[in-house]
Amino acid sequence: MIDKTVLAEFINKQLEGTDLYLVDLTVSGQNEITVEIDSDTSVDIDRCVELTRKIEGEFSRDEEDYELEVGSSGLTTPFKVKRQYDKNIGNDVEVLAKDGKKYKGLLRRADDDSFTIVSEEKVKHEGSKRPVLEKVERTFRYDEVKYTKYLLQF
Numbered sequence: 001m002i003d004k005t006v007l008a009e010f011i012n013k014q015l016e017g018t019d020l021y022l023v024d025l026t027v028s029g030q031n032e033i034t035v036e037i038d039s040d041t042s043v044d045i046d047r048c049v050e051l052t053r054k055i056e057g058e059f060s061r062d063e064e065d066y067e068l069e070v071g072s073s074g075l076t077t078p079f080k081v082k083r084q085y086d087k088n089i090g091n092d093v094e095v096l097a098k099d100g101k102k103y104k105g106l107l108r109r110a111d112d113d114s115f116t117i118v119s120e121e122k123v124k125h126e127g128s129k130r131p132v133l134e135k136v137e138r139t140f141r142y143d144e145v146k147y148t149k150y151l152l153q154f
Helices: 004-015 045-058 082-087
Strands: 020-027 032-039 067-072 092-097 102-110 114-123 132-141 145-150
Touching: 004 020, 004 032, 004 045, 032 045, 032 082, 045 067, 082 102, 102 132, 132 145
Parallel strands: 032 067
Antiparallel strands: 020 032, 092 102, 092 145, 102 114, 114 132
């Protein structure tokens, strides 16, 4: 079976000096390998094919029988690494908190421990008859959310 750590190190070395980065890597018990990459700009099929060839060149199928899939992180796929948060600053996102509440808003910032979104919400102030629409800033620790993903709007 292919060592996941060795494979991850190899992939990261291949991506050095590019705007590509490793998002996720899985190696099943049946040696089914799935590599998910993303980019600060875009990931096209040619970049996936190039990485596939490099992996196949380094890890012989004659020595290790494996199945390999290299693909890009989808638009609606939840973020898995901080760099995806950085990439999406200024974009609308959807956040599902661990308490089950969903929030939609503009990703304002992403730090090492947390990220902040700004959304418009109806807020009822004490003494007023009706709620008013206000910008509300919410900060979440990464471990407080089930997922965060790009909010695709038409």
